[in-house]
Amino acid sequence: MDRPKRYPAFIIMAAVIVLDQMSKILVRKYIPMGKWITVGERLWGDFLQIGHLENTGAAFSLSLPNPLWNKAFFIGTSVLAVVFILWLLSRATHKIQVVAFGLVLGGAIGNNLIDRPILGAVTDFVSFDIPDLIRGMERFPVFNVADSAIFFAMCLLIVDMIFISGKKAPQPESLPTPEINLPDKEQ
Numbered sequence: 001m002d003r004p005k006r007y008p009a010f011i012i013m014a015a016v017i018v019l020d021q022m023s024k025i026l027v028r029k030y031i032p033m034g035k036w037i038t039v040g041e042r043l044w045g046d047f048l049q050i051g052h053l054e055n056t057g058a059a060f061s062l063s064l065p066n067p068l069w070n071k072a073f074f075i076g077t078s079v080l081a082v083v084f085i086l087w088l089l090s091r092a093t094h095k096i097q098v099v100a101f102g103l104v105l106g107g108a109i110g111n112n113l114i115d116r117p118i119l120g121a122v123t124d125f126v127s128f129d130i131p132d133l134i135r136g137m138e139r140f141p142v143f144n145v146a147d148s149a150i151f152f153a154m155c156l157l158i159v160d161m162i163f164i165s166g167k168k169a170p171q172p173e174s175l176p177t178p179e180i181n182l183p184d185k186e187q
Contacts, residue, residue, distance in 0.1 A: 004095045009102035016106025020145035021114065024123040027052050036127070047129045053142050054121040071116055078112035096160045103153035110146035122146075 027050070031037065036051035056070055082105060089101040115122045124142040131138070143151075160166075 004092055004098050006089055006092065006098060008095075009089050009092075009098045009105065012099060012102030013105040013109065016103060016146065016149045017110045017114070020106065020110035020149070023125070023145050024115070027123055027125040031125070045129075049127045050125055051127060051142070053124045054119075055124050055142070056121045067120075071120065074112050075116055078108050078116075081108050082113070094160060094164050096156050096164060100153040100156040100160070103149040103156070107146040107148075107150035107153070110149075111144070 031050070031052040033052050033054065036049045038046050039048040039050055056067060085101050085104050085108070089098065089105075092098050092101060111122045122144065124144050124147070126144065126148075127142045128140050129138070130140045
């Protein structure tokens with residue numbers, strides 16, 4: 001089986017990084033910290049909001065108690081994750097895996113290897129309402145382009161696991177064993 005080309009992963013990675021960083025630059029420049037703008041209010045109410053939030057923690061603002069430990073932990077784990085994803089990319093067997101690994105690389109580099117070392121925090125800016133979907137949570141946690149890329153990559157990898165790589169290769173039909181009749185040896 002031919003292995004897919006790997007270079008599209010690096011193109012996807014670069015595109016995610018550029019989109020992520022450009023969107024964060026615009027948010028930091030034009031939206032004051034803590035300010036929220038409702039998008040499509042006439043149609044959807046406050047379902048979708050764009051705002052400005054700086055997150056020093058992980059997803060859902062989870063973090064370690066010390067900001068320096070936090071920064072070191074997330075940068076260190078991101079470096080390990082990037083190395084691991086590059087290794088997985090070298091073993092990719094389907095195009096969907098190449099796309100997914102490119103998305104993960106772009107997201108990990110955009111959030112944890114650019115934002116954290118330079119700014120000390122990740123800029124998040126997309127918020128949407130999830131009424132009564134999860135008890136006690138009125139809105140989905142705020143996210144950004146890099147987070148979205150990683151989420152879509154995970155969805156692609158799940159699809160790959162279930163429908164592509166997870167299927168067993170068809171086994172060739174077994175051929176009947178030929179009977180060999182040897183002449184009796186009489187001496």
